[in-house]
Amino acid sequence: xxxxxxxxxxxxxxxxxxxxxxxxxxxxxxxxxxxxxxxxxxxxxxxxxxxxxxxxxxxxxxxxxxxxxxxxxxxxxxxxxxxxxxxxxxxxxxxxxxxxxxxxxxxxxxxxxxxxxxxxxxxxxxxxxxxxxxxxxxxxxxxxxxxxxxxxxxxxxxxxxxxxxxxxxxxxxxxxxxxxxxxxxxxxxxxxxxxxxxxxxxxxxxxxxxxxxxxxxxxxxxxxxxxxxxxxxxxxxxxxxxxxxxxxxxxxxxxxxxxxxxxxxxxxxxxxxxxxxxxxxxxxxxxxxxxxxxxxxxxxxxxxxxxxxxxxxxxxxxxxxxxxxxxxxxxxxxxxxxxxxx
Amino acid sequence: xxxxxxxxxxxxxxxxxxxxxxxxxxxxxxxxxxxxxxxxxxxxxxxxxxxxxxxxxxxxxxxxxxxxxxxxxxxxxxxxxxxxxxxxxxxxxxxxxxxxxxxxxxxxxxxxxxxxxxxxxxxxxxxxxxxxxxxxxxxxxxxxxxxxxxxxxxxxxxxxxxxxxxxxxxxxxxxxxxxxxxxxxxxxxxxxxxxxxxxxxxxxxxxxxxxxx
Numbered sequence: 089x090x091x092x093x094x095x096x097x098x099x100x101x102x103x104x105x106x107x108x109x110x111x112x113x114x115x116x117x118x119x120x121x122x123x124x125x126x127x128x129x130x131x132x133x134x135x136x137x138x139x140x141x142x143x144x145x146x147x148x149x150x151x152x153x154x155x156x157x158x159x160x161x162x163x164x165x166x167x168x169x170x171x172x173x174x175x176x177x178x179x180x181x182x183x184x185x186x187x188x189x190x191x192x193x194x195x196x197x198x199x200x201x202x203x204x205x206x207x208x209x210x211x212x213x214x215x216x217x218x219x220x221x222x223x224x225x226x227x228x229x230x231x232x233x234x235x236x237x238x239x240x241x242x243x244x245x246x247x248x249x250x251x252x253x254x255x256x257x258x259x260x261x262x263x264x265x266x267x268x269x270x271x272x273x274x275x276x277x278x279x280x281x282x283x284x285x286x287x288x289x290x291x292x293x294x295x296x297x298x299x300x301x302x303x304x305x306x307x308x309x310x311x312x313x314x315x316x317x318x319x320x321x322x323x324x325x326x327x328x329x330x331x332x333x334x335x336x337x338x339x340x341x342x343x344x345x346x347x348x349x350x351x352x353x354x355x356x357x358x359x360x361x362x363x364x365x366x367x368x369x370x371x372x373x374x375x376x377x378x379x380x381x382x383x384x385x386x387x388x389x390x391x392x393x394x395x396x397x398x399x400x401x402x403x404x405x406x407x408x409x410x411x412x413x414x415x416x417x418x419x420x421x422x423x424x425x426x427x428x429x430x
Numbered sequence: 431x432x433x434x435x436x437x438x439x440x441x442x443x444x445x446x447x448x449x450x451x452x453x454x455x456x457x458x459x460x461x462x463x464x465x466x467x468x469x470x471x472x473x474x475x476x477x478x479x480x481x482x483x484x485x486x487x488x489x490x491x492x493x494x495x496x497x498x499x500x501x502x503x504x505x506x507x508x509x510x511x512x513x514x515x516x517x518x519x520x521x522x523x524x525x526x527x528x529x530x531x532x533x534x535x536x537x538x539x540x541x542x543x544x545x546x547x548x549x550x551x552x553x554x555x556x557x558x559x560x561x562x563x564x565x566x567x568x569x570x571x572x573x574x575x576x577x578x579x580x581x582x583x584x585x586x587x588x589x590x591x592x593x594x595x596x597x598x599x600x601x602x603x604x605x606x607x608x609x610x611x612x613x614x615x616x617x618x619x620x621x622x623x624x625x626x627x628x629x630x631x632x633x634x635x636x637x638x639x640x641x642x643x
Contacts, residue, residue: 329559336557336567340593340610343569347589347614349629353466355612359458359635360593363610366637367565367595374560 112137112146118153130157148177155199159192167192171199175230179205179291204231206280206291211422217302218270218416222260225278227291229253233282241276248278263297263418270416273299275423293422300417304409307402311394319388320381333371337364448483451605453640457493460633461511463543467504470497470543472511478607478638487519487527491609493636497543509542511535513634515611517550525555529568533613537578544579544630546615548572548588562598572615580619581628587616602642609636 110116118133134153142150155170174181183196209227216222225248229235232254239246239261248261261278263271276297281290310316341360348355458473476493494512499505517531534547552570559565572588593610615630 329563332557333559333565336565336593339567340591340612343591344612344633347591347612349462349614349616349631351465351627351629352462352631353469355631356460356471356633359460359633360610360612362458362635362637363593363595363608366608367593370563370565370595370597371559374563377560380561 108145110146110149112140112142112150114140115142115146115150115153118150122153122157127157127161144177148174148181151177152181155195156192159189159195164191164195164198167195168199168202171196172203175199175203175205179207179289200230202231204229204233204282204284204287204289206230206235206282206289209278209280209291209293211278211293211295211420213421215417215419216263218299218418219262219264219268220415221418222262223295223420225259225261226257227280228256229282231282231284233284233289235280235282238279238281239271239276240279241274242271246271253282263420270299270418271297273297293425296421296423298419298421300419302412302415302417304412305405307405308398311398311401314394314397316391316394317384317387319384319391321384321387322381323379325375325379327375329374330368330371333368337367340364448481449642450479450481451640451642452479453477453605453607453638455491455493455607455609455636455638457495457634457636459495459497459511459635461497461543462629462631464628469500469503470505470509471500472497472508474510476636476638478609478636478640480640485521487521489515489517489519489531491515491636493634495634505542507539507542510538511543512538519554525557527554527556528552529554529570533572540578544577544581544617546575546577546630548575550590552590554592562602563595565595566593568592568594572613575615575617577617581617582619583615583617589614598642605640605642607636607638607640609638610634611636 110119114133114137118130118137121127121129121133130153134150134157137146137150151170151173155167155174158164158167158170183193185193188196207228207230210225212224214221214223225237232252234250235253235257236250237248237259239248242265246261246265249259265271274297276295278293278295279290280292281288337360341357341364344355344357344360455476455478456473457476459471461470461472462468472495474493474495476491478489478491480487480489482488492512492514494510496508496510498508513533513535515531515533517529519527519529521527528551530549530551532547532549535545537543537545550570550572552568554566554568556564556566569589569591571586572583572590573585575583575588591612595608597606598604599606611632611634613630613632613634617628617630619626619628
């Protein structure tokens with residue numbers, strides 16, 4: 089049962105150690121001994137390397153090699169102690185669960201619960217209008233601790249949160265000053281400090297805040313989905329002009345006949361006939377012609393309503409634009425970290 | 431100076447509200463007097479003008495017609511009638527306008543027919559048949575009639591009836607007009623046993639072409 093675990097561990101160590109190479113010669117020899125399953129030799133050489141002058145990366149690799157070797161030798165407590173040193177040196181250190189033996193992962197997890205670190209501090213890149221959005225900040229605290237989150241870099245530090253936390257913590261920062269104004273553009277640092285008694289740890293993430301103008305809305309020329317209707321409509325052809333000309337001419341002729349004096353003989357209808365005939369001819373032509381466009385009352389009212397709606401909407405947009413011109417668009421972007429926590 | 435400014439300021443809007451026309455007419459008529467034996471027909475020419483401002487309209491026309499006795503008439507002498515018609519119209523509501531004015535007809539040679547003058551009052555119904563085509567029907571009474579040969583007319587004895595039409599052409603610059611006027615005047619002369627009915631009746635048609643402005 090031990091051999092498969094050792095084999096897996098052996099295979100995965102180079103990948104776990106990452107891209108940066110080990111500088112110390114003794115540590116490289118310890119690594120070679122570990123690779124050759126010479127655990128005693130690996131322990132001796134790793135401890136020797138610890139006493140030598142090592143850079144941070146080599147020191148973390150030396151403790152990690154010790155932890156892996158103790159795990160392979162079933163010395164779990166020592167493996168946990170070595171992993172604790174690794175975590176304190178590299179709080180962001182993670183082991184790939186798919187490529188690491190469960191025994192090693194278990195020792196690493198136990199080690200995580202025994203040291204106070206703030207890990208995986210992340211600030212989301214975001215854009216929003218000042219006062220109408222916020223910046224997401226999240227991190228992991230490995231032990232229950234009083235955690236204070238601050239933003240530094242401005243005129244005065246801005247406290248985002250102060251609470252007792254353990255595990256994953258999600259915060260939202262509105263990027264506003266105490267007086268409510270948006271934070272000025274510039275470089276800031278999100279600092280998370282965790283404290284248990286005398287034990288404390290802090291992690292930081294630099295961010296850049298830039299300001300811009302809020303986009304204004306264009307005025308509308310028409311309401312989407314609504315179109316103006318023609319305010320005139322051509323009525324259907326009708327007999328009315330001809331009929332009216334006939335009626336008027338008939339009244340004139342009949343009136344002439346009725347009013348004419350009996351003593352003067354039968355009335356002359358020549359004059360009335362000429363004018364009445366001309367009128368009927370005009371009525372006939374009008375009847376055949378395309379009727380003149382008539383105002384479409386319903387469409388006129390509809391268009392008036394549409395214009396009023398458009399005017400009202402544009403007034404609202406103008407008001408909104410006035411408000412938008414007084415607003416500030418904030419962009420928060422996390423920057424590369426220069427160092428780990430302490 | 432104030433008058434000039436007022437004219438400059440108000441003239442455009444005043445012009446927009448007013449319309450006018452002046453034109454020539456061909457007139458033809460039928461004239462009867464006393465009995466069917468005195469029957470004349472004639473033709474002639476005339477001029478007419480109109481002016482409209484808001485609800486107010488003024489029309490005036492002068493027609494000169496030479497009346498000749500018709501065949502079979504006992505009349506033997508032709509005469510020339512010059513008739514002046516003036517009408518002032520005021521729009522009331524719908525198609526209805528009120529109309530007042532006067533008519534004056536001079537006859538030469540004198541006493542071949544009756545010269546007359548009277549004040550008219552009546553109503554007109556106007557209706558647009560279509561774009562640029564209007565027609566009207568009018569009816570009224572003549573009051574205070576005076577005749578060159580004397581005589582009187584009872585209160586409702588003088589009536590007139592008219593039909594008119596106007597067709598706009600060349601985008602309203604020209605106007606083809608047609609007018610028909612019929613007058614029946616129940617004139618009487620003398621009094622007592624010597625009282626005699628001497629009615630006058632005229633049908634007058636006018637066709638014209640006017641320039642509108």
